Amino acid sequence: MKVLKFGGTSVGSVDSIKQVIGILENNLANGEKIAVVFSAMGGVTNRLIEIGKMAAAGNGEYIEFLKVVEERHFVIVRGLINVKSQSSTFAAVRGLFNELGDILKGVSWIRELSTRTMDLIMSFGERLSTLVITEILKSKGIAAEFCDARQIIRTNETYGMGDVNFAVTNQLILEYFARASALQCVTGFIASTSEGITTTLGRGGSDYTASILGAALDADSIEIWTDVDGMMTADPRKVHNAFTIPSISYAEAMELSHFGAKVIYPPSLQPAFAKNITLKVLNTFNVDFEGTYVQKNANKKDFPITGISSIDEIALVNIQGSGMIGVAGISGRLFTALSHNDISVILISQASSEHSICFSIDPRDANKASEVLEKEFASEITYGYIDSITIEKNLSIIAIVGEGMKKSTGVSGKLFSVLGKNGINVVATAQGSSELNISVVISKSDLSKALNAIHGVFFHSETRSLNLFIVGVGLIGSTLLEQVRKQNKYLREEKFLNLNIAGLSNTKKMLLDPDGIGSAHWKERIDGEGVKTSLPAFVQRMIELNLPNSVFVDCTSDKDIVQYYNMLLDASISVVTPNKVANSGSYAEYISLQRTALKRGVKFLYETNVGAGLPIINTIQGLMASGDKFLKIEAILSGTLSYIFNSFGPGIKFVDVVKEAKAQGFTEPDPRDDLSGADVARKILILAREVGVPLESEDVKVAQLLPANCLAAPTVEAFFNELVISDDYFANLQSDAEANGEKLRYIATLENGKAVVELRTVNQQHPFYTLSGSDNIVSFTTERYKDRPLVIKGPGAGAEVTASGVFADIMSISSYLG
Numbered sequence: 001m002k003v004l005k006f007g008g009t010s011v012g013s014v015d016s017i018k019q020v021i022g023i024l025e026n027n028l029a030n031g032e033k034i035a036v037v038f039s040a041m042g043g044v045t046n047r048l049i050e051i052g053k054m055a056a057a058g059n060g061e062y063i064e065f066l067k068v069v070e071e072r073h074f075v076i077v078r079g080l081i082n083v084k085s086q087s088s089t090f091a092a093v094r095g096l097f098n099e100l101g102d103i104l105k106g107v108s109w110i111r112e113l114s115t116r117t118m119d120l121i122m123s124f125g126e127r128l129s130t131l132v133i134t135e136i137l138k139s140k141g142i143a144a145e146f147c148d149a150r151q152i153i154r155t156n157e158t159y160g161m162g163d164v165n166f167a168v169t170n171q172l173i174l175e176y177f178a179r180a181s182a183l184q185c186v187t188g189f190i191a192s193t194s195e196g197i198t199t200t201l202g203r204g205g206s207d208y209t210a211s212i213l214g215a216a217l218d219a220d221s222i223e224i225w226t227d228v229d230g231m232m233t234a235d236p237r238k239v240h241n242a243f244t245i246p247s248i249s250y251a252e253a254m255e256l257s258h259f260g261a262k263v264i265y266p267p268s269l270q271p272a273f274a275k276n277i278t279l280k281v282l283n284t285f286n287v288d289f290e291g292t293y294v295q296k297n298a299n300k301k302d303f304p305i306t307g308i309s310s311i312d313e314i315a316l317v318n319i320q321g322s323g324m325i326g327v328a329g330i331s332g333r334l335f336t337a338l339s340h341n342d343i344s345v346i347l348i349s350q351a352s353s354e355h356s357i358c359f360s361i362d363p364r365d366a367n368k369a370s371e372v373l374e375k376e377f378a379s380e381i382t383y384g385y386i387d388s389i390t391i392e393k394n395l396s397i398i399a400i401v402g403e404g405m406k407k408s409t410g411v412s413g414k415l416f417s418v419l420g421k422n423g424i425n426v427v428a429t430a431q432g433s434s435e436l437n438i439s440v441v442i443s444k445s446d447l448s449k450a451l452n453a454i455h456g457v458f459f460h461s462e463t464r465s466l467n468l469f470i471v472g473v474g475l476i477g478s479t480l481l482e483q484v485r486k487q488n489k490y491l492r493e494e495k496f497l498n499l500n501i502a503g504l505s506n507t508k509k510m511l512l513d514p515d516g517i518g519s520a521h522w523k524e525r526i527d528g529e530g531v532k533t534s535l536p537a538f539v540q541r542m543i544e545l546n547l548p549n550s551v552f553v554d555c556t557s558d559k560d561i562v563q564y565y566n567m568l569l570d571a572s573i574s575v576v577t578p579n580k581v582a583n584s585g586s587y588a589e590y591i592s593l594q595r596t597a598l599k600r601g602v603k604f605l606y607e608t609n610v611g612a613g614l615p616i617i618n619t620i621q622g623l624m625a626s627g628d629k630f631l632k633i634e635a636i637l638s639g640t641l642s643y644i645f646n647s648f649g650p651g652i653k654f655v656d657v658v659k660e661a662k663a664q665g666f667t668e669p670d671p672r673d674d675l676s677g678a679d680v681a682r683k684i685l686i687l688a689r690e691v692g693v694p695l696e697s698e699d700v701k702v703a704q705l706l707p708a709n710c711l712a713a714p715t716v717e718a719f720f721n722e723l724v725i726s727d728d729y730f731a732n733l734q735s736d737a738e739a740n741g742e743k744l745r746y747i748a749t750l751e752n753g754k755a756v757v758e759l760r761t762v763n764q765q766h767p768f769y770t771l772s773g774s775d776n777i778v779s780f781t782t783e784r785y786k787d788r789p790l791v792i793k794g795p796g797a798g799a800e801v802t803a804s805g806v807f808a809d810i811m812s813i814s815s816y817l818g
């Protein structure tokens, strides 16, 4: 014997009911003995509640709303019963709607809607759906019979959530089924008192109906057919990466559903558990899928936790007072008072100081709770033993659940660390004594981000996502996007990492899409869907989206953009950039960015500020972290100046070298922007700061390399003319160097806390002597690298290497996700 239950989502439309019939026919064809429970059509219970409230408020529009609900049922009848047999079903449906209409008319007359009447109104949902489906089955030649559960399930008078009297109920079920021969189609959710008054089992209660029946009838299994692939690691509507849990214990399923996994109604687990009946959660729309088996002992799992669930809306009550310390019985009185007033407590967390008690409840009970507690503790409040009772709203609870927690250490560490890394503040926390769950209370606005981030770290084998917001799709930005596009498949398959481009902006248009813009068609998408670029709007939207593992990638050299870095880091968004402006501004600004990143546990990475993709800053940071001391840095940090002086030699005119550099695209439009040394100065300034020397930009001494006439030239053309005129000056510099067996090099030096940028000569022993092309070179003399300096050399400019340095920074954030 099997009991099957089909939820509202499975009986909401003609197509879904066809699925249901297919499943039932299959079972019957296999000779299974079955009983089947139906919920109201999806959304109908909510509608009936609304209609009831409208009627009670005297809003006559309820009649129209009711007509819509009626029509939904007629559509099913028309769609699934042949024309000849439709009329009797229409008549029966109409009969029920007339009855409901009369009740509602009564409600609107007396303007009163008790929970008892509400139960009666809601009962029509299941009575209608079950009636219609029974008729459909009959019309298909299946011997089916409508069974009103009010005949067989007995509860007390707690309307809205009747307490089942199992002794009587089990007896009634057994007697009823002993007499029944046809396939019983049972209304879910509803029951009655011993007086015959209609009650309900609580929202989502059709699952409970199935479990009560299954247990009473000693069924082999109870099947809960719904619209998802079983119980999943998280609500798939909130976490796209959620996947099916093949096997779960009753206790785990209970915790998950208690904390919001509505796929199964918590009380339904009890009867199945008591009789050790396997409960299966299956998908009506994916019939062959195995779904989830809920049993006494779940199979071993690959992950430290089984699932994550959440309650979107809770209120947190906090009672605080010095007079509470050591006073026995306060919590006893507190929770008794709440329970006498039917206020159920979802989670309790008491501070170990006993100074305060904090618990969460349904926000709809908040006002009542406040009244009840103020009354209960009136004298303690008067005497100042209790200082305050506060209620905080707009909060959510997340619970991570799993038997595996008992055995594995570090689960809570991992939970709090991922929340911390994503800047999510934990308002309260509790760990069940069974060690089956850890729950945290967080701000409602962080819920989606928290769920996804937690899911990402605990369910490792699935792909983790980094959400990238890229500003500036010029040469570096577009090269980066191309590199991401090419590498995506490898990263996803080999590293389980998804680089999700969640935002893009060029100077004209911007586009944000949390589901991903895609690195392949970003141009078309930004052109087609983008809106006018506004940096403040981009930043604000990015913060509002609140996606986990967000990274802001600034591929511009814009001055204004850096004002947002601090705000972004403070919102727990990492920043990656080749843009030097922030780090070469004031020292205070530089240090404040470092501190904010540290405080928020996010990254601020800028390897490409100096020497493009060469590992210069990472090397410094590694040496500094491991306690090395920097004695001297010498560096050639401009690809342009490197090229110019590497090419300049005997018999070659300086002006021709500069012209050639410009023709090759190595220089800025006005080559004096390179030759001024300003850019090199900014780079050595950043390196100085990295090794702990707090310089300001004016502290860097830049020796002018150009004669005054060249600097004063009004145009680029005039500048080249002046270079011709000054040819002797450069030729002399060159020949003097040559005479000493040395070469000209444009070098930045940091030594004894002083930074200098100047044209120098180096001899053959110097590591910079043999430099060629446009390479950059850095030499670090440190306490550990004293005799022979540590030298890093290679291409220090160009879109490919710069983009790949930015990419490497992004990747280093992904490895830090754990």
Ligand code: ADP
Binding pocket: 006, 007, 008, 009, 010, 039, 204, 225, 226, 227, 228, 230, 231, 232, 233, 234, 235, 236, 237, 256, 260, 261, 262, 263, 264, 307, 308, 309
């Ligand atoms: P039914 O109408 O079949 O009773 P419900 O809406 O009551 O369906 O429950 C199914 C829904 O539960 C799913 O659509 C899903 O959004 C939600 N849900 C929440 N948590 C989970 C979870 N952990 N696994 C599966 N579904 C979940």
Ligand code: ASP
Binding pocket: 007, 008, 039, 040, 045, 046, 125, 188, 189, 202, 203, 204, 205, 206, 207
């Ligand atoms: N129809 C009821 C509800 O919506 C019961 C159920 O669907 O399980 O709560």
Ligand code: MG
Binding pocket: 007, 204, 207, 262, 263, 264, 265
């Ligand atoms: Mg349900």
